[in-house]
Amino acid sequence: MGDFALVDHTADLGVRVSAASRGDLYETAARALYSIIGTLAPRADGGARPARLALPPAGDEGLLLRAFLAELLFLFEARHTFIDNPRVDWPAEGGLLASGEERLVDESRSVFSREVKAVTYHGLSAGWNGAAGLWEAFFIVDI
Amino acid sequence: MVSLERIDPVRWRIPKSSRAGMRVEGLVFADDTLIQAAEGDRSLEQVANVACLPGIVRASLAMPDIHWGYGFCIGGVAATDPDEGGVISPGGVGYDINCGVRLIRSGLAEADVVPRMKQLVDALFATVPCGVGRSGRVHFGGKELRRLLAEGAAHVVKAGFGRAEDLEMAEAGGCLKGADPEAVSDRACERGADQCGTLGSGNHFLEVQVVDAVFDEAAARVMGLAPGGVTVMIHSGSRGLGYQVCEDSLAALAGAPRKYGIDLPDRQLACAPVHAPEGQRYLAAMRAAANFAWANRQMLTHLAREAFAAVFGGDDARLGMGLVYDVAHNIAKLEPYEVNGREKMLCVHRKGATRAFPPGHRDVPAKYRGIGQPVLVPGDMGRASYVLAGQPGAMVETFGSCCHGAGRRLSRSAAARAAKGRSIARELLARGVIARAHGRAGLEEEQPDAYKDVSDVARVVETAGLARRVCRLRPIGVIKG
Numbered sequence: 001m002g003d004f005a006l007v008d009h010t011a012d013l014g015v016r017v018s019a020a021s022r023g024d025l026y027e028t029a030a031r032a033l034y035s036i037i038g039t040l041a042p043r044a045d046g047g048a049r050p051a052r053l054a055l056p057p058a059g060d061e062g063l064l065l066r067a068f069l070a071e072l073l074f075l076f077e078a079r080h081t082f083i084d085n086p087r088v089d090w091p092a093e094g095g096l097l098a099s100g101e102e103r104l105v106d107e108s109r110s111v112f113s114r115e116v117k118a119v120t121y122h123g124l125s126a127g128w129n130g131a132a133g134l135w136e137a138f139f140i141v142d143i
Numbered sequence: 144m145v146s147l148e149r150i151d152p153v154r155w156r157i158p159k160s161s162r163a164g165m166r167v168e169g170l171v172f173a174d175d176t177l178i179q180a181a182e183g184d185r186s187l188e189q190v191a192n193v194a195c196l197p198g199i200v201r202a203s204l205a206m207p208d209i210h211w212g213y214g215f216c217i218g219g220v221a222a223t224d225p226d227e228g229g230v231i232s233p234g235g236v237g238y239d240i241n242c243g244v245r246l247i248r249s250g251l252a253e254a255d256v257v258p259r260m261k262q263l264v265d266a267l268f269a270t271v272p273c274g275v276g277r278s279g280r281v282h283f284g285g286k287e288l289r290r291l292l293a294e295g296a297a298h299v300v301k302a303g304f305g306r307a308e309d310l311e312m313a314e315a316g317g318c319l320k321g322a323d324p325e326a327v328s329d330r331a332c333e334r335g336a337d338q339c340g341t342l343g344s345g346n347h348f349l350e351v352q353v354v355d356a357v358f359d360e361a362a363a364r365v366m367g368l369a370p371g372g373v374t375v376m377i378h379s380g381s382r383g384l385g386y387q388v389c390e391d392s393l394a395a396l397a398g399a400p401r402k403y404g405i406d407l408p409d410r411q412l413a414c415a416p417v418h419a420p421e422g423q424r425y426l427a428a429m430r431a432a433a434n435f436a437w438a439n440r441q442m443l444t445h446l447a448r449e450a451f452a453a454v455f456g457g458d459d460a461r462l463g464m465g466l467v468y469d470v471a472h473n474i475a476k477l478e479p480y481e482v483n484g485r486e487k488m489l490c491v492h493r494k495g496a497t498r499a500f501p502p503g504h505r506d507v508p509a510k511y512r513g514i515g516q517p518v519l520v521p522g523d524m525g526r527a528s529y530v531l532a533g534q535p536g537a538m539v540e541t542f543g544s545c546c547h548g549a550g551r552r553l554s555r556s557a558a559a560r561a562a563k564g565r566s567i568a569r570e571l572l573a574r575g576v577i578a579r580a581h582g583r584a585g586l587e588e589e590q591p592d593a594y595k596d597v598s599d600v601a602r603v604v605e606t607a608g609l610a611r612r613v614c615r616l617r618p619i620g621v622i623k624g
Contacts, residue, residue, distance in 0.1 A: 008554040010184060010211045011346075037275060038582075070390060077383045078334040080276060105276065112275035113584045115344035115624065117238045117386040121393070121411055122213055142213070142238050142386075143345045143555065 002028035002135075006036070009140050013114075014123070017137040025126065025135040026068060026088040026098075033069050033119070036141060038112035040082050040105050047104030051083050057094030062124040064096060065137055069119040071098075080105045117142040145169070145191045147178070153207075153607045157191050164195040164408060170202040170540070171209060172607050177599060180552070181209045186216035192408045193221050197416070198229020200482055200489055204541050206496050207603040208550035208595070212237070214411035217495035220544045222480065224489055225417035230405065231426055232414035233396065235492030237473040238389045240429055241436035242380030243314075244470055244497075244519040244547075246530065247444060248366070250463025251373040251455065253353045257619065259454055263351065264577045264620040266450040271349055271443060272341040274581035274624035279340035279442065288332050289324035291339070295434035296441040299339070304445040306466075311508055313469035314498060317437040319476070323427035327384070328391050335384025335435060340442030342379050344581075344624030346589055348521075349447060350376045351620035352528065358612040362514040362532050366467050368614050375451075375464070376528055376616065377443050378521055380473065381436035388432040392425045417490050426475070426490075433474055440469055467530070468517035472497045472547035480542055491542045499533035499545035499610045507533070518610045522549045522597030524589065524623075525574055528616045529601045536608025545610045549597035555588040562587035571621075580623040589623060 002019025015032045019025040034040055042048065053071055058064040068088070075081050086100040119141055126137035145161040155178055157169030169190040173181060181187050186209050193215055194203035200222045209218035214234020223229025256263060272279055281302075283291050291298040296317025297310055310317050342349055354372045357363045368374070381388070399415035399422075400407050407413070415421035444466065448459035455462060475492045482489070500507050500516040507516045515532035522528045537543050553561065567586040571578045580586045604610050 006556060008556040010554050011217075011551045013555060074330060074334065074387070076276075078330070078336075107276055110276070111582065112344075113582055114588075115275045117345075118390055120213055 004028050004032035012140055012143050014138065014140045018134045020134065022135050023088050025137055026065060027086055029065055029069060029137055029139070030072055030083065030086050033072060033116070033141070034082055036114055037076065037116055038110055041109035042084065042103035043106040048101050051098070051100045051102035053098040055095050061126040062137070065126040066119050066121065066124055066139060068096060068098060069139065073116055073119060075102065076105070114143050145187050147187065153603045157187060159194070162191045162408070164406065165191060167194050167199050167202050169194050169205070171205040172603055172609070173207045173209065174599065174603050177207045177209070177595070177603065180595065184211040186211045189214070189216040190219065192412060193219060195408050196221065196223060196230050196232065196412065196414065197405055198223040198225065198227045200224050204544070206544070206546040207600045208495065208546045208548050210550045212494060214409060215492065215494040218546065218550065219494045220492065220496045220541055222489040222491045222542045223417065224482065224487055226487065228416050229490055230414035231417045231422045231475055231490050232412050232492065233389050233392045233425060234411045234413065235494050236389070236429060236475050237494050238386045239380040239473055240385035240388060241433035241471045242473040243436060243440065244472065244521055245377045245440045245444060246467040246517070246519050247375040247447065247464050248368060248467050249373045249375070249451070252371045253373060253619070256351065256373050260577050260620055263450065263454045264579055264622060266454050267349060267447065268579040268622045270450040271446045271622060273622055274344055277341050277624070278337040281340060281442070282337045283339050284336040288336060291438050292324035292327055292431035292434050293322055294318055296437040299438045299441045305441050309441060309444065309466045312466040313437060314471055317441065317469065319430040319433050321427060322430035322434050324431050326424050326428035327388055327431045331384050331387035331391060334387045335382055338382040338384065339435065339439050340446065341382060341439070342443060342622070342624055343382055344585065347379045347624060348524065349443065349622050350524065350618050352376055352616035352618050354614050355617040356615040358614060359532065362613045365511065365514050366517060366530065366613065367465065368467065368530065374467070374616055375447050376519065376521060377440055377447065379440055379443060381432045382439060384435050385432040388428050392428060396421055396425065429475060433471065437469070468519060470497050470519050478543065489542065491544070493544055495547045496544045497547045498543055499531070499537040500543050501533045501535040501538055518545050520546055520548060520597060520601060523591040523594040524576060524578060524618050524621045525571060525591030527597060529597060530613045530616065531601065531604065531610035532613050534608050534610050537610060541609055545604050546600050549594040549600055551593055552595045553593040558588045558590055558593040559584070561592060562590055576618050577620045578623070585623045
């Protein structure tokens with residue numbers, strides 16, 4: 001489990017993430033994104049199914065993380081679902097595979113805060129910080 | 144850091160020498176206070192960056208509500224010449240393609256409405272889907288959505304959600320020709336299928352207002368706006384469909400600058416020549432998304448009329464709820480301008496900027512041709528919004544463009560911190576504004592103090608000759624997502 005903090009960024013929100021492992025970095029970034037949207041409650045009457053996301057190589061770690069978060073955003077907006085406990089693996093050929101439980105959002109029990117239009121490319125970074133001994137990332141969401 | 148030279152009290156030049164690669168100078172419209180705010184974020188750098196785009200004509204422009212954006216600053220205007228390798232850039236339009244504003248007048252006066260204001264705001268809040276995750280009343284999917292992307296507002300009017308005359312009072316008739324629904328991805332369609340007729344969240348709003356000052360009586364009369372008259376202003380855009388079109392386009396254009404030998408100072412100015420396949424595809428998809436936004440605002444108009452009719456009785460025609468105008472403030476359009484003595488079709492990007500055509504312009508509806516195109520400039524939910532009319536100066540200096548709003552003064556986090564221990568809803572009530580929002584974040588982050596004073600912005604554009612003030616609108620009720 002890692003940590004995240006929201007930072008000032010004019011009309012939008014910046015997110016700083018840090019974690020001990022690459023997997024925790026992605027999981028924490030996902031948690032940060034969902035927390036910006038609100039407190040999401042799953043439907044109790046079913047609607048959960050195994051999630052499997054496959055993303056192609058993306059040029060660098062920041063772009064790959066952004067693509068992962070953009071996919072989560074798409075699922076939320078288009079299908080009203082979120083991925084519970086996402087786990088990310090990185091195949092040898094590049095890209096990533098994410099799994100978890102895709103759950104339908106219970107709108108009556110969820111508390112929504114903000115609409116996220118997109119995970120932007122601005123100031124995007126992700127990678128291992130040797131000096132800090134942590135995986136770190138920064139991204140900005142357009143509200 | 145860019146250099147700034149004052150030209151006059153409301154104009155500032157960023158000389159070409161400010162940074163390597165600038166093809167034209169920057170021109171910023173602002174007074175001393177507004178330019179100071181611009182110097183505080185990196186928006187002036189963005190004006191300089193945009194000046195590096197291939198084919199840019201005359202100047203990289205910024206309106207007085209300038210603030211930092213992605214690629215282009217908010218308030219940024221740039222025209223490129225496609226025949227000179229001019230480019231089109233999604234960063235010059237924004238994620239929310241055709242975010243814009245619509246103003247509806249009514250035959251009601253403040254005295255008619257105030258006694259039932261709470262009932263009206265509650266009715267609007269119940270009728271107009273707003274906030275995160277809210278779906279529209281009508282699901283437009285599959286082939287019908289593709290038709291809507293081609294037809295824009297006309298599609299939903301034909302389906303019974305509006306009047307034929309509404310189309311005449313929207314920029315571009317509520318539909319850009321040359322939209323290609325097939326250029327919009329299935330993902331974008333899936334994201335937007337149940338969002339037509341939804342307000343959204345963030346700075347989107349539906350506001351009930353009163354005309355509380357008239358500066359140009361003749362123009363106000365033509366627009367059907369009288370002192371004490373009640374209006375409805377809607378601020379919304381292309382919703383998730385537009386956001387996804389931008390997202391898809393940024394990915395599709397990622398390799399284009401390298402392919403076409405374009406050296407960019409900022410990756411977020413990703414672009415392609417307008418005439419290139421990538422440029423044409425973005426233009427076609429952007430137009431389709433713009434059409435979705437017009438359909439969205441048309442649906443929202445219908446829902447607002449329904450709510451008014453439910454509270455005040457009768458139908459919206461009897462209530463006089465006609466459309467004053469609808470403007471886009473995040474868009475790129477091909478428009479003719481004179482360049483070095485020749486008429487050229489230029490690609491005009493308006494990112495947080497509004498078209499402001501003057502009296503006599505052929506694209507202004509006949510009803511307004513004598514006074515100029517209405518320009519709708521929302522402020523904040525505590526103070527005011529403005530209706531302006533386009534002036535000839537806009538055609539000379541800004542490719543027929545003007546400001547779009549107040550511009551943020553506080554970041555979201557700063558606004559939320561400033562709201563601690565306060566009830567923004569109660570403060571608004573003390574100012575005579577009944578506000579309903581889903582959750583505290585909406586009101587706190589969008590509180591009046593988070594925005595600059597739109598009166599300052601309106602005064603600058605009037606002084607600069609881009610548009611003149613017609614009337615000021617005071618909010619009395621607002622719903623937000």
